[in-house]
Amino acid sequence: MNHDTTPAGPTTGVVSTHTVCGAPCWVSLTSRDLEATEEFYSALLGWEWRSARLGDRFRIALADGAPVAGIAAVASMWQMAVAWTPYFAVPSADRAVSRVQERGGTSAVGPISLPPGRAALLADRDGATFGIWEGELFTDWETWRKAAPAYIRLHTRDAFDAAIFYGEVLDWATERPGCCEVRYEGDEVVLRSHGEVVARIESGALEAAPDPTIRPHWQIHFRVADVAACARTAESHGGSVLREGAQEAVLRDPDGAQFTVTSRREA
Numbered sequence: 031m032n033h034d035t036t037p038a039g040p041t042t043g044v045v046s047t048h049t050v051c052g053a054p055c056w057v058s059l060t061s062r063d064l065e066a067t068e069e070f071y072s073a074l075l076g077w078e079w080r081s082a083r084l085g086d087r088f089r090i091a092l093a094d095g096a097p098v099a100g101i102a103a104v105a106s107m108w109q110m111a112v113a114w115t116p117y118f119a120v121p122s123a124d125r126a127v128s129r130v131q132e133r134g135g136t137s138a139v140g141p142i143s144l145p146p147g148r149a150a151l152l153a154d155r156d157g158a159t160f161g162i163w164e165g166e167l168f169t170d171w172e173t174w175r176k177a178a179p180a181y182i183r184l185h186t187r188d189a190f191d192a193a194i195f196y197g198e199v200l201d202w203a204t205e206r207p208g209c210c211e212v213r214y215e216g217d218e219v220v221l222r223s224h225g226e227v228v229a230r231i232e233s234g235a236l237e238a239a240p241d242p243t244i245r246p247h248w249q250i251h252f253r254v255a256d257v258a259a260c261a262r263t264a265e266s267h268g269g270s271v272l273r274e275g276a277q278e279a280v281l282r283d284p285d286g287a288q289f290t291v292t293s294r295r296e297a
Contacts, residue, residue: 051208052200053223054182055167055174056117057099057250061285064089064103066268070283071101073267074260074291075252096177112285114250115151116182116229117161118200123148126162129199130154154195156187156235156246162200172224180253180292181227185235186246192231193219251278254291261291 061067064087071077071091082088082100091099120126123141130152131137138159140150147165154160167174186192193212197203202221203212211222221229235246254260261271261279268284278292 050119050167050223051121051206052196052202052210053119053221053228054116054179055119055163056161057114057179057182058117058161059099059101059114059287060112061101061103061283061287062112063285064101066284067101067103070264070267070269074263074269074281075254093177096173098174098178112283112287113159114248114287114289115159115161116248116250117149117163119167120162120164120200123150123162123164126150126164126199127152133195133198135195135199154186154192154246156192158184158186158192158246158248160248175226175228180251180294182229183249183251183290184229184231184246185244185249186231186233187235189219189231189233196231249280249288249290251290251292253294255294257291257293 059067068077068079068089072079075093077091077093077098078095079089079091079101082090087103089101089103090097091101127137127141127150134155136153138151138153141148141162141164142150144165147163149161149163151159151161184192184196193202197212200210202210208223210228213220213222217232219231220227221231235244257274257277257279261274261281264281264283265271270282272280272282272288274280276293278290280288280290282288
């Protein structure tokens with residue numbers, strides 16, 4: 031596995047993962063320096079912060095008062111890589127972990143209890159890391175979707191194979207109420223939940239590539255009003271720009287976590 035992270039996960043909420051089937055429901059960042067991480071993302075995305083139940087190394091990021099992401103400053107202490115990780119809603123963490131293992135994926139952490147829910151950190155067959163969450167969410171899913179990432183994208187070896195793997199693990203395109211819809215659009219797989227695009231899967235990543243940015247991985251896309259201004263802000267606050275275009279830019283924070291900012295119009 032390339033990116034080991036544990037969730038600064040949902041700890042209070044009003045909506046259960048039983049009503050949001052297989053969709054991304056949270057994103058979490060493992061960092062080394064909590065203060066520097068807060069400063070960087072506050073400047074870049076305008077986030078504010080509140081404490082989390084898990085301890086003084088954990089924070090919840092707020093956008094317009096809504097919880098959008100978790101930060102866990104445990105990378106050095108727990109010997110973990112710095113990375114952003116998406117979490118998917120599941121009705122049963124135990125069943126999802128079993129399905130991952132049965133289909134050639136791996137389990138790194140969990141399921142573990144993080145009241146009022148349970149979480150696990152997993153990897154698919156190609157090594158891309160992702161998490162699952164069973165239990166209550168911070169807030170209703172629609173509110174999180176409006177304030178949180180535009181979507182997440184899986185860069186993988188074979189989009190068709192990955193779609194089958196995740197579909198079987200997360201009940202995509204099934205008869206389960208509220209399940210996600212999967213379609214092929216152009217050269218990528220597009221996942222929709224309640225009519226919204228929530229994830230994309232594209233082929234082309236190389237399993238053994240020396241550069242981790244082109245190995246299979248999930249990439250978080252955050253909505254921003256001005257991509258160019260975000261890129262300059264990232265540079266001025268200790269981050270770096272890996273790739274920049276008119277509609278999106280791939281950035282790296284001061285700790286090394288990679289993510290993408292996407293124009294609100296494009297998102």
